[in-house]
Amino acid sequence: MGADVIERYVTDLGSRLQGSRRQVRDLLTETRDSLTDATEAHLDDGLTEAEAQERAVEEFGPVREIAHEYQAELAVAYGTRTLVWLAIVLPLMHMAWEYGRMLLIGPWQDFGTMPPAWYLFIAQANDLTSGIASGVALVALILGRILARKYDTRLLAKVGAGVAVVAVGTVLLGNISIILATAHLDAARLVQSAPMLVATLISWIVIIRFGLLARRCLSCATIVA
Structure with a gap:
């Protein structure tokens, strides 16, 4: 389950956005990259893969709030x-x-x-x-x-x-x-x-x-x- 946390987060985020497909895709790519980088940092701190992804998603912010910010953009x-x-x-x-x-x-x-x-x-x-x-x-x-x-x-x-x-x-x-x-x-x-x-x-x-x-x-x- 933990290994899919980032993808579930990105998929949920993408389902809430409306706009240019290219721009939505770029925003989701940036989000995935940011979460991946944060996950790797937490892995270096000794967390498991599942724990690292969950921590990265938690720090990034609730999907609803991030979706609202992205949608404004x-x-x-x-x-x-x-x-x-x-x-x-x-x-x-x-x-x-x-x-x-x-x-x-x-x-x-x-x-x-x-x-x-x-x-x-x-x-x-x-x-x-x-x-x-x-x-x-x-x-x-x-x-x-x-x-x-x-x-x-x-x-x-x-x-x-x-x-x-x-x-x-x-x-x-x-x-x-x-x-x-x-x-x-x-x-x-x-x-x-x-x-x-x-x-x-x-x-x-x-x-x-x-x-x-x-x-x-x-x-x-x-x-x-």
Whole structure:
């Protein structure tokens, strides 16, 4: 039984953590190495293998407390990564889509008749969502780091989770709105260019990916809230 104390401890710890698989694996490896080193030190003091492992685990700390500390670290990392991706990818995705639209479809006036004002309003609002979401993510990343130094590092995780959920929700709402508006105005415009259909599909894949990141980020931050 004693020979398995460290592995049971590490397995129990790993089952309590959520976050990047690589980061979880690295933390568990560090934990196992630390426990192994402590065990070897206790062996040198004359303890048996079982006693040495039990002493090492006892000194390392209760699984629940260590898991909470590790989860805070994982949540911060996840929040930071999510905000960075939002700040960088959203504007690039929007610029690529707009360039493709202008190149393959053309400006609004090329459709023969200009779309009504309500449609242009929705289109312009949708154009702004990516830029605003990206800017808010960048500000949240900077402010979160500053506040985390003064208060609690877990604050960045909570800020990242909140901003990520709102940003992805805003971008999702903007995309759904323009699709529904286009379908109402002229459904043929939704399928008039195969390359743009592919670009739209890629955009939705990115948005869905961001949604999953935001959900995971929120889950990680909730655990340490």
